[in-house]
Amino acid sequence: MSEGHRSEGTALWGARFASPLDPAILEFTGSLHFDCRLVRHDIVAGLAHARMLLETGILERAEAETVLHGLAGMLAEIESGSLRVDGPDEDVHTWIERTLTERIGPAAGRLHTARSRNDQVGAALRLYVREAVLATSSSLLSLLETWLSQSSEHLTTWMPGYTHLQRAQPVSLAHHLLAHFWALEADGDRLRAAHRHAGVSPLGAGALAGTRHPIDLHRTAALLGFPKVCPNTLLAVADRDYVAETAFVCALLVLHLSRWAEEVVLWTSREFGFARLSDSVAQGSSLMPQKRNPEAAELIRGKSGRAIGDLTALLAMLKGLPFAYNSDLQEDKEPLFDALDTAAGCLEATRGTAAGLTFNVGRLRSALDAGFVTATDLADLLVERGTPFREAHRLAGLAVRQAEEDGRELWEMSPGDLAAISSEIDAEMVGALRPESAAAARRSYGAPSPERVREQLEEAKAAVGRLAEWIAEQGPPPIYAAYLERRLVAEELTSA
Ligand code: ARG
Numbered sequence: 001m002s003e004g005h006r007s008e009g010t011a012l013w014g015a016r017f018a019s020p021l022d023p024a025i026l027e028f029t030g031s032l033h034f035d036c037r038l039v040r041h042d043i044v045a046g047l048a049h050a051r052m053l054l055e056t057g058i059l060e061r062a063e064a065e066t067v068l069h070g071l072a073g074m075l076a077e078i079e080s081g082s083l084r085v086d087g088p089d090e091d092v093h094t095w096i097e098r099t100l101t102e103r104i105g106p107a108a109g110r111l112h113t114a115r116s117r118n119d120q121v122g123a124a125l126r127l128y129v130r131e132a133v134l135a136t137s138s139s140l141l142s143l144l145e146t147w148l149s150q151s152s153e154h155l156t157t158w159m160p161g162y163t164h165l166q167r168a169q170p171v172s173l174a175h176h177l178l179a180h181f182w183a184l185e186a187d188g189d190r191l192r193a194a195h196r197h198a199g200v201s202p203l204g205a206g207a208l209a210g211t212r213h214p215i216d217l218h219r220t221a222a223l224l225g226f227p228k229v230c231p232n233t234l235l236a237v238a239d240r241d242y243v244a245e246t247a248f249v250c251a252l253l254v255l256h257l258s259r260w261a262e263e264v265v266l267w268t269s270r271e272f273g274f275a276r277l278s279d280s281v282a283q284g285s286s287l288m289p290q291k292r293n294p295e296a297a298e299l300i301r302g303k304s305g306r307a308i309g310d311l312t313a314l315l316a317m318l319k320g321l322p323f324a325y326n327s328d329l330q331e332d333k334e335p336l337f338d339a340l341d342t343a344a345g346c347l348e349a350t351r352g353t354a355a356g357l358t359f360n361v362g363r364l365r366s367a368l369d370a371g372f373v374t375a376t377d378l379a380d381l382l383v384e385r386g387t388p389f390r391e392a393h394r395l396a397g398l399a400v401r402q403a404e405e406d407g408r409e410l411w412e413m414s415p416g417d418l419a420a421i422s423s424e425i426d427a428e429m430v431g432a433l434r435p436e437s438a439a440a441a442r443r444s445y446g447a448p449s450p451e452r453v454r455e456q457l458e459e460a461k462a463a464v465g466r467l468a469e470w471i472a473e474q475g476p477p478p479i480y481a482a483y484l485e486r487r488l489v490a491e492e493l494t495s496a
Contacts (some may be wrong), residue, residue: 003379012094026088029327029330033314034334035091035333036086037128037333038092038124038128039078040078040128041124041128042096042123042124042478043071043096044110044127044224044479045203046096046111046120047054047075047479048203048224049111049225050068050071050110050111051068051112051219052220052223054068055216056213058213058215059113063107064135065106066104066107067100067104067107069104070112073103074100074103075483091117092124094117094119097112109172111262114206114211114213115203116207116237118205118206118208118237118324118325119204119205121237121329121330122203122237123201125332126198126201126242129195129198129336130195130198130199130479132158132340133191133194133195133246134226134474135197136344137188138471139344139351140191141186141188141467143184143350143351144181146355147178148236148460148461148464150177150354151173151174151177151453152174154177155172155453157172157174157359157365158172158173158364158365159171159173160368160371166371167367168441169373169376169377170368170373170374170448171439172448172453173361175447175483178460180256180260181260181460182460183259184253185460185464188463190253190465191249192470194246196227197241197242197245198240198246199225199227199228199240201220201221201229201230202230202238202239203224204217204236205219205234206231206233207325208234208237208324208325209234209409216483217229218285220297222336222478223478223479224477224478225476228390234324237324238321238324238326241317243332243336244311244318246339246340247310250310250311250342251307251308251310254300254304254342254343256348257302257304257346258304260350261300261353262301263428264277264294265297268294270358273360273363274363274367275359275360277292277356277357278356281294281352281357282356296349296352297353300349303342303345303346306342307338307339307343309335309482310335310336310342311335314336316331317331334462349432369409372404372435373411373438374410374438375397375400375410376396376400377433377438378399378410378425378429379392379396381432382422382425382430385424386422396441399418399425411431411433413430414430415429
């Protein structure tokens with residue numbers, strides 16, 4: 001048995017096999033090179049499990065303390081960088097078990113009472129997701145703050161709003177920037193939901209059907225800061241919806257950034273000339289000495305495709321997967337990590353690019369001088385004087401045609417010029433067609449008049465405050481907090 005016994009070397013489950021695993025298969029099925037990211041989270045989940053085993057009397061005090069000390073020591077070395085996850089092991093869970101066994105001997109095996117890698121990986125991944133989502137929320141928060149302060153400087157910086165990428169109606173730059181702000185602010189809500197949905201403990205489900213040991217799943221969940229315990233052990237090991245949801249939020253968030261980034265690319269072009277990138281964020285060309293390329297913005301745009309790919313890979317992996325655990329689920333990690341990394345990188349690059357962007361106020365304003373952007377306002381003014389909107393639309397269309405022929409803007413026409421179109425048109429009406437006046441008259445809720453945008457800014461500040469408050473309320477999992485406070489094994493971890 002000794003020659004072919006698989007537990008020598010890497011496998012934890014070698015006993016029932018007569019010959020060793022093909023190294024090529026181990027290499028193919030191994031996940032250590034990417035799930036090593038979960039090492040802290042898996043050790044923390046192990047601490048909670050061991051503590052619960054002690055409290056329920058499933059483990060004897062001496063053994064439990066040995067396990068807790070061993071795990072805490074590994075955690076400290078991992079955090080200081082003196083211990084690195086590396087070796088011939090199948091995955092990070094196997095690596096932790098082997099390393100712990102090397103340190104404390106057979107007592108390490110006690111940690112696996114009433115626990116399988118199937119519920120173990122779920123617990124570690126959920127802890128990881130909650131931590132990463134919180135970090136993403138903090139980056140999002142600083143971007144929202146940057147955006148908000150930029151918006152507040154441009155309440156009367158007038159520019160065309162676009163539909164079909166054609167000049168449509170006058171808005172302020174503040175109003176335009178706030179449109180992007182709100183899309184991202186909703187992502188903050190989605191991150192909070194993803195954090196909540198990841199807060200369901202799978203620990204105690206074992207391989208799939210629970211255990212005969214008298215465990216306390218709610219205690220383990222509480223030690224890990226999970227507000228809920230999964231109500232079904234099969235689902236506990238099969239569920240990756242929180243992974244898909246997190247990847248979705250990342251994809252949507254990066255997609256939102258890509259829409260802003262595309263405007264940076266357009267607006268910093270000479271054709272638009274609406275904005276300029278500072279030297280610290282523009283990049284040159286290796287061949288054309290004059291270039292100032294918006295490369296970070298282009299890459300934010302480009303990386304949105306990648307985040308969508310990560311989400312697609314996850315959904316495709318989950319589709320049709322029978323309950324409960326299947327090895328396919330191991331394929332959840334790389335796309336999840338990539339989606340989170342991509343979101344983090346794009347948020348940081350967006351914040352930097354946004355801070356390095358200065359707007360050309362004159363150029364934005366002069367874009368309103370061509371394009372008849374107040375034609376709708378002419379129609380609306382005629383409606384105010386009793387004309388039905390369809391007829392008013394027709395009359396305003398005729399006015400635009402006339403103005404175009406004359407090579408003038410609507411507000412440059414005299415009432416006399418327009419009298420043939422409608423006798424209702426007077427000098428006051430023509431004056432109201434200046435873009436500033438027209439924008440200021442749009443006072444409906446959420447519209448661009450400066451007083452409405454001022455209210456919008458107040459709402460935006462309140463929303464930012466709520467996100468900041470939520471972030472501040474979150475803390476590390478209680479058992480990890482106890483470890484961080486160095487009350488570790490001495491009292492917090494082992495006193496029943
Ligand atoms: N490495 C696996 C994963 O990431 C965890 C182990 C699952 N259990 C098993 N029997 N292979 O999902």
